[in-house]
Amino acid sequence: MQKKGIKNRGIGENPIPWFLPLLAVLLLVFVYPIIEIVRFSFTDAGLLDTNYSVTLESYTSLFTSPGFTQMLIITGVFVFFSVTFQMILGLAIALLVDQGMKRKLHGTIVIRTAVLTAWAIPGVIIGIIWMMMYNEADSGVLNYILSSLGIADSVAFLSDPVNALVSVTVANIWRGTAFSMIMIYAGLQTISRDVIEASLVDGANAFKRLFKVIIPILSPVLFVNLIIVTVETFNTFDMVMALTGGGPGRSTEVIALSIYNSIFNQFELGQGAATAVVLLLINALMTVIYFKVLQKNQEVG
Secondary structure (H helix, E strand, C coil): CHHHHHHHHHHHHCCHHHHHHHHHHHHHHHHHHHHHHHHHHCECCCCCCCCCCECCHHHHHHHHCHHHHHHHHHHHHHHHHHHHHHHHHHHHHHHHHHHHHHHCCCCHHHHHHHHHHHHHCCHHHHHHHHHHHHCCCCCCHHHHHHHHCCCCCCCCCCCCHHHHHHHHHHHHHHHHHHHHHHHHHHHHCCCCHHHHHHHHHCCCCHHHHHHHHHHHHHHHHHHHHHHHHHHHHHCCCHHHHHHCCCCCCCCCCCHHHHHHHHHHHCCCHHHHHHHHHHHHHHHHHHHHHHHHHHHHHHHHC
């Protein structure tokens, strides 16, 4: 009986059997598709063509295509402005909510809930909501407001290439600001009140406290938030698909949407897979940076 108990206890303490089902799911859902994407990227396969050969044609045609450069520029502009304003607005709202909660101001919870709502709504729904907002007919909310105020009769929010990219970026900023606000607000709760009071004793005004005390203390949180938001923005697909579909023309075709169009609209599986590998490398780079920063923060802590 004693030997049997020891044997059973040994099995129970071994964590490997418990992780095997999870490992199998991860291999099936994540690793296998990645292997297939990389494999197809080195072929000239079409979506409906079962005959294909191993070649570098997908990469050569992708990198030499004028559309690839345009897509990278569009994605870069979209990511840069989305991430920048999400971080700035997230910090501003987090500071306001933090001060409101400390001073027990009425309406603080309402503001926090309203911001969090945007984060909870699926990207497709957000795209549809903003499409109704940007509608260039009289029924469009923004055009109706602008017309009522006498500012403009009709603004081509989605039919003009430049305006469309700006409109998509604004919608994404509205969507993603909540996540930055959550992370930064959580970071603010870790700042000791003694540190703030010491800065007040030293005569620091609000701006000096922000840039000399609060932001330096929050820098690890801000950097991790920057990496996460950047990765998420690079992978944005659903909202852009619902809002513009990449149009007009290809003026809002970000990299994730380019993968979809290459495979399902142009039936070029090889080139779509090659574009997916580019996105995969970007995500891998961001992930490595994230873990490096996380490890550094743990060592400092």
